[in-house]
Amino acid sequence: MICIVCPMGCSLDVKEDGSNLIVTGNKCPRGGVYAQEELRAPKRVVTATCLVTGNSSVTRRIPVKTAVPCPKEKIPALLEDIYKTKAVLPVNAGDTVLANWQGLGIDVIATRTLH
Numbered sequence: 001m002i003c004i005v006c007p008m009g010c011s012l013d014v015k016e017d018g019s020n021l022i023v024t025g026n027k028c029p030r031g032g033v034y035a036q037e038e039l040r041a042p043k044r045v046v047t048a049t050c051l052v053t054g055n056s057s058v059t060r061r062i063p064v065k066t067a068v069p070c071p072k073e074k075i076p077a078l079l080e081d082i083y084k085t086k087a088v089l090p091v092n093a094g095d096t097v098l099a100n101w102q103g104l105g106i107d108v109i110a111t112r113t114l115h
């Protein structure tokens with residue numbers, strides 16, 4: 001597998017040794033952590049858009065993303081909740097539109113300012 005943590009893109013070789021994963025080919029410790037996490041509990045930063053309500057009758061959407069990666073198996077449920085969320089104008093980039101989703105410490109934040 002290729003490490004995507006930094007632009008070096010190291011080629012990682014992962015072997016199972018009982019319940020352990022032995023990672024080689026990484027030029028720094030982050031590659032080992034990435035491989036372990038990717039194979040045992042993969043996560044992704046989620047990007048989407050959510051509705052905004054405010055002083056206009058026009059329906060608008062604002063781009064959002066998770067502030068931290070979300071477990072891959074929970075992404076469909078998170079997207080469902082993001083699509084149900086209505087942020088209230090004005091929204092500034094970095095504002096939290098969905099806080100501590102499902103108690104997992106995942107905040108969804110706006111990535112654009114909209115007034």
Ligand code: SF4
Nearest residue numbers: 003006009010028031
């Ligand atoms: S192993 Fe380290 S140096 Fe290599 S791509 Fe991953 S983060 Fe970058």
